[in-house]
Amino acid sequence: MKARKTATRRLRAPSLPAAALHRAEQLCTKAGERLTPARINAYAELLTQKNPISAYELLALMEQREGRKLAPLTVYRQLDFLVRVGLVHKLTSAQAYVACEHPDHPHDTLYLVCSSCGKADELESERVAELLSKAARSRGFKPGKAIVEVPGLCQTCRQPPDGADGIGVAGAR
Amino acid sequence: MKARKTATRRLRAPSLPAAALHRAEQLCTKAGERLTPARINAYAELLTQKNPISAYELLALMEQREGRKLAPLTVYRQLDFLVRVGLVHKLTSAQAYVACEHPDHPHDTLYLVCSSCGKADELESERVAELLSKAARSRGFKPGKAIVEVPGLCQTCRQPPDGADGIGVAGAR
DNA sequence: AACAATAACGTTATAACGTAACACTATACA
DNA sequence: TGTATAGTGTTACGTTATAACGTTATTGTT
Structure with a gap:
């Protein structure tokens, strides 16, 4: 070796x-x-x-x-x-x-998180932020920055290359 | 006593x-x-x-x-x-x-969570669910049930009754 | 520059949260 | 009535996070 x-x-x-x-x-x-x-x-x-x-x-x-x-x-x-x-x-x-x-401006935490490989894709959505903020305020709730995490399978893990078995990668969180 | x-x-x-x-x-x-x-x-x-x-x-x-x-x-x-x-x-x-x-139908986790008293208000939002699902799918991501948690102050904790001091309740999470 | 006030850092110990492995029990279904 | 499967109990352990307290560095003021 x-x-x-x-x-x-x-x-x-x-x-x-x-x-x-x-x-x-x-x-x-x-x-x-x-x-x-x-x-x-x-x-x-x-x-x-x-x-x-x-x-x-x-x-x-x-x-x-x-x-x-x-x-x-x-x-x-x-x-x-x-x-x-x-x-x-x-x-x-x-x-x-x-x-x-994109740390330049403060914003909600909004990610797609792959359950298989652990990858996290950050999204931006003014509309989601606005919907949540409005819903909160209409209930008298003063909202802070929202936490939005969507678990699932990323494109790569959905389309395993030849030889892959679809079993999670070691170390995936 | x-x-x-x-x-x-x-x-x-x-x-x-x-x-x-x-x-x-x-x-x-x-x-x-x-x-x-x-x-x-x-x-x-x-x-x-x-x-x-x-x-x-x-x-x-x-x-x-x-x-x-x-x-x-x-x-x-x-x-x-x-x-x-x-x-x-x-x-x-x-x-x-x-x-x-409302456990009758499966849905995302969507809550307003008070940082002061710990109360959690469950919301329903077909629109948020739809926005997240669409954003995910447009990226080739197969989404599971989303987790949406908005921290903040509930109406009660924003308007403390006479004698209250605005300091968090013991045991609040 | 000397000082006080405050924020950051280091260290030890411990609390809080969560899971692995394995034996045993109950239920479902052929 | 076996037998396969899901659920439970127990012990031990691994991971995640914080408390308490003293020291060091930075900032703002004389």
């Missing part, structure tokens, strides 16, 4: 793309929040992920990246921050976190 | 109203599921609750009711069943369970 190129050794911090960093800084300034190095690291790590990941998965990634043990609380605080400023959404039905695809 | 009328002694099983029982039986027959005594008890206990409760709160209620210790798994299995047949909804953002107000 050939030597693995990427063993479990410590890695450098993932560099947050300049554009993303700039947007994040603007968001935080506007919200009166501080964008610290630790928070940038957590956000950068999340941005490297294709699919939503759990807080503990993020913890493991960051530990590997930084080459030291971290407490769960550290990661939870950073996630709380990222969700608060709108850079990240929490998918409560999967207990997983994913970087927002 | 006078003796309390309802101490922590064992209580009888809450009687499930006949109409509710009948509806539940029909639902289960239609779904090919069995409505066992243990499941009826769990459902009846949930029906006595005004607000959503956690699995462990339900566990404690049932233990008190039955006068013996139960394993968490027991309650989780009964909750899984009740959710599966549509008698109960899970509010994932609050990790809590609540009896459905």
Whole structure:
């Protein structure tokens, strides 16, 4: 067997793309929040992920990246921050976190979540937001940002390529 | 101090109203599921609750009711069943369970959830369901039942009566 | 620059939520 | 009346999240 190129050794911090960093800084300034190095690291790590990941998965990634043990609380605080400023959404039905695809303006959490591969597709829908907000207000309810998660099967998982068996992928959440 | 009328002694099983029982039986027959005594008890206990409760709160209620210790798994299995047949909804953002107000037909989970008192108001919206379903299908995504949870403040908590301080109620989830 | 006020971070411990594995029991149906 | 299947009980364990408290860094003010 050939030597693995990427063993479990410590890695450098993932560099947050300049554009993303700039947007994040603007968001935080506007919200009166501080964008610290630790928070940038957590956000950068999340941005490297294709699919939503759990807080503990993020913890493991960051530990590997930084080459030291971290407490769960550290990661939870950073996630709380990222969700608060709108850079990240929490998918409560999967207990997983994913970087927002258009964090420029605050909006509801609205995702299609594949039960097979774990992929989460973010949608935008002014109409859904409006319907929910109107329904809430008509009942005297003051609404916050809605959570909308549609479980199901993504296109890829519905049309398995030759040789696939339709059984869920290991690690799918 | 006078003796309390309802101490922590064992209580009888809450009687499930006949109409509710009948509806539940029909639902289960239609779904090919069995409505066992243990499941009826769990459902009846949930029906006595005004607000959503956690699995462990339900566990404690049932233990008190039955006068013996139960394993968490027991309650989780009964909750899984009740959710599966549509008698109960899970509010994932609050990790809590609540009896459905119109279990006669299957539908999305759609609630206004008060962050202060924990109350959950179930809504119906064919339009939201349709919008989400269409958005999903247009992306090749095969949707299951959507989860829609709108956090916020209910009318009561927005208009605190004299003497109230607007601070959250102990036990609010 | 020195100070106070506040926000963020680190550490330890623990609470809350949920599931795996396996043996046993009840029900349904041939 | 067997036999297959679904449900239940029990023990143990895994995952997710927070409490409490002290330290460090940043900000805004003299």
